[in-house]
Structure formats: C-alpha cells, structure tokens
Amino acid sequence: MGLPYKLETSPEIFMQHFGDALIERVRALGTPLCVGLDPYLDRIPPLFRDGDMSPGNPLTAPAVEAFLKAVLDRAAGKTAVVKPQIAFFERMGWRGLRALEEVCSHARKLGMLVLLDAKRGDIGSTADAYAGAYLTDDAPLPADALTLNPYLGMDTLEPFFTTAKAHGRGLFILVKTSNPGSGDFQDLKIGNRSLAETVADTLNSQAEALTGGVTGWSSLGVVVGATYPGEAERIRQIMPRTIFLVPGYGAQGGSAAAAVNGFVKGPNGLEGGIVSSSRGILFPASGDTASAVDWEKAIDAAIDQAATELGEAVSV
C-alpha cells in the first residue's frame, strides 16, 4: 500500500485496451479496491459544506466538487480506479454534471481510471448518443469505462461495443446486482439457468472478442454483487476472461472474502475483478471534523483499511 503510485502501462497502451490497463494497475497496487464516489448531500463533512447543501442551491455542486477532489488527492496512488455514481450529480441538475466533469478530469490527471456508474441502456441511435457522451475522445465527460443495463437486448449494447473498441474504453454490464431484490428478475429460471447466467452466457462471445493482448482480460466486464458469492462462482465459469465489478462490499454487507469469490489465480494472487467501496471511504465516522488535518487522516485510514483488507483477500 505504501508504494508510490507508478503507471505500469504507458498512455498509448491504455488508450488501446481498458482491460489491460485496469488489471496492470491493480497488479501494481496489490489491491482490487475501487473507490466509489457517491456524494450523499446530507453527509458532506462540515469542512466542505457551503450553505444548506440543498440540491437547488448553486453553491452545493461546487462544495461537492471540492470535497471529492480532496478525496481523490488522498486516493491517488492507492486505488487503480474510481467510480462516480452519476445519479448524485444529476440530483443537482446541470451544475452537478459540470462538477462531475471536473471530478472525472481531476481523477484522470492523478493517474486513476474513471469508471462512470450510469447504468445506461437504450435503443441504437440513443445508445450512440450515450456512448458519445462518455466514451469517445470528444466526449464532454470522458470516462474510461461505463456501466450498462442489458434488459433492452444485444443490439442496444452494440454501439457501446463499437465505441469501446475504437476508443480503448471499458464496459461493465449488469448481470447480478447486489441489492436484496435483485433476484426478482435476475434469478428467474430460463431452463436450468438463471436469467443472470443467461445474460452472462449471451455476453461472453463479445467479451472474448474484446480480450486484451497483455493480461488476457477483456474490456467487457460485468457487475456481480459481493452479496451473492455463489452466483459469482457460476458466472465466472461462464465468463472466464471478464473483469467483475463487485459492489456490495462494506456498507451493503458483503465481506472481503465474499467479494473476491469470482476472482481467479493470477501472477500476483487472485485477480479478475475490482471491488467498490463508497460510503465507508467517503464518510468515515471520524470524518465529521472541522480540522483539515484530522479529516485527511480519517480518509487516509479509511482508504488504507479497505485497500489492505481487499489486498489480503486476494493474497494467496
């Protein structure tokens, strides 16, 4: 954890393949931690609060931006990737989206990959607009990867496959989500397989087509909740080269061991996934302090704890 952050992948290689870039960074750091950026407005610490923090206050979005940039400064060199959740920015309207652009830009300047959690999905021409908004070189809000919802079908994912390939970006498609009700539809049985497993199976040929030349991992990843380790194992059987984005660790109740259940043996331990933690890192109990030094210590400790715990879980 104490290692200075070092880019193992040159910018050129990064632009060519997201899966390789992500796994190389995770290997170098020794932890699959992904820092989630979910700025609950009512939990922004006193140090950064400006006014009442209501969504309609024009000062709210700049305060959120300052808070998250300060978190990113602490996270640099300790995490390969950060995951902003766009809903919390949309809650603030266009000022929120402008703040998100600044936050993403700041993270990339610090050498971290940006995985935008937006769970988009729409028919062809609309999907093109979403891909253009987040995954192209002229995107107003350029991210390195984007989360997607598969319900509409494979033709609605195609524009994202094409754009991801052309611009060296990554995709994480919802397969089995971490929430208690994820089984309502994802666990329904299609023959002897769940819908989630059927989605995984349908996606796998595209995942194979987007596999990188350096690490062997694909730029097409899937979301598999830490709260369902058994399903993670079954999905790993179906998708051997797909990176798992694992939410549900920490605040949602998934343990570190459960979170890495779909990981496989790599050169430096278990690999093939990233595990996101948001609330536990952004809002540690000791972070409600008016002292900048104390706040930094609290964030550092929260990041180090999650990074170390997950690092130990992949050490075998």
Added chain:
Amino acid sequence: MGLPYKLETSPEIFMQHFGDALIERVRALGTPLCVGLDPYLDRIPPLFRDGDMSPGNPLTAPAVEAFLKAVLDRAAGKTAVVKPQIAFFERMGWRGLRALEEVCSHARKLGMLVLLDAKRGDIGSTADAYAGAYLTDDAPLPADALTLNPYLGMDTLEPFFTTAKAHGRGLFILVKTSNPGSGDFQDLKIGNRSLAETVADTLNSQAEALTGGVTGWSSLGVVVGATYPGEAERIRQIMPRTIFLVPGYGAQGGSAAAAVNGFVKGPNGLEGGIVSSSRGILFPASGDTASAVDWEKAIDAAIDQAATELGEAVSV
C-alpha cells in the same frame, strides 16, 4: 385537432394524479400522440444551426434549445405530452442538461406534460437520487413522468413508486421495447410466459395501487413497442389499467393500427396509451429550409399528420 387546447384537469388535480391528467388531456385532444424530442445534432435544420453543431461547441446546446422551443410552440394544443430523450442532451455535457431544463420548463408552461425518457434504474439510495432529480417539486429538472428499467428488481423501483405517489408524477417501466433485439432477454420463457410478461405481472399490483379516481388509469405505465402488437395484447390482459407508452411508430416501422393494439374502449374511442413519434415530426423532409414560415408549415403538417393518423386509429 382544430380545437383550441383546453385543460380539462385543474392544476390541483394534475398534481394529485398523473394517470388521470394524461388520459384527460388525450381524451380532450382526441389523439394519443406523444411528440418525442430526440435532437440529433447533425439533423438540426439550417434555420437554427449555429456554428458547426459539434457536441463540444458551447453554442450547440443553445441552438438545440431554440430549435426545440420552436417545435414546442407548434405542438402546443395538439399533443398532450412531449418526451425528451435525455441521452441527446447528455451528449452535449452540462450545457445540454441546462438546455433540457429550459426545454422542459417551456413545455410545461405551454400546458403539455413532460415525460422524460431516461430509462434509469439503480439500487435504493441511488434510485432516491434519481427520483429527486426528476420527480420532486424541488427537482432541478422537474418532469411529470420518467421511464425506468426494471432489471435490478422491485426494491430498486420502490423509491420511484413512493416519490411518484407523493408528488403526483408518473412512471413508465420498460416491459417490451421496440428494437429488433428486444427479444434477446425480454422474450425468454419463464415457464409459459415471456420475461416481459413476467415483469408486467410483477408490476401489476403496484399499478393497481397507483390507479386514479377520475379515469381509472394508473400513474404506473409501461413501455410496449409498436413493433410487437401481439405482445401488447398479452400485456394488456395482464395489466388492464396501465397506460402504455408505445415507441416504434413511424421511423421504426410500426403502423398506427399496430401502435394502438393494446388500447381498450373508452368513452371517446380506444384509449389507455400514448404513441410517440420523434424523427418524423422534428425532421420532416421539407423542414430543411432557411425560411421560418416554411419551417413552421412543415412542422405543423408533420404534427397534424401524426395526430390525425393516430386519432383515426383510436376512433371506433
């Protein structure tokens, strides 16, 4: 069609129940037309173009805003509801979202309901943020209704049910989409029913709970593509009081007759749905003119044709 636009529902009733407000407006106008606002940047007519219309040009979003406001001025009194597709605004970054706020506000001032097509869906606390962004009275971008994706499960829809009920708003949940690949997952068989039908069945008790007292229609609607009229009939059997949002009419190949296949007999003809048309109305062949008068004539003719064709389809 020639009737002056008249609000049959008072603002108070409208705030209490979206389903009633929508159906009363559709009955008054005699057409289930919903004007889709999908601003393809490369098709904005010469009259409104400013500079190169690239997504990164700061002048692009204001040009789109001016174009859509002019369309809304033509549509007022002829359509009950307009449906902006948020992806095309996100494509322009925060300036696009700011333009969308202005466009939605303009539509509501003209007496039209705004159905925001965003297809959101996320776990509980994140769903709350989305609901707050679009469906509350303090939302930065207030819409009358929102489209949602059900893949994550019922607990992820709950915050939207609660907010819709508290603020008199509507929801349209994806069931059977209009695209060619919608069958990849939506047509999978769960026992003897498709996944789409299973989703419809799971949603129906909530739809019943959100039924209005005036028209008997629910504020919980579903999306059922015009391109699958047989599935529309089956979903209608499962959800008798649910308003269908029917995409796929016109440019995507669905006929007016197919579009109203899931409608049922009401006091003034077939009812229980709205049919969206976007490209055919925003970009008529004769709309590429530098004359404001000619452009207005072209848009008027396109709206009148769609409104009349759909009005005839529901006249029985």
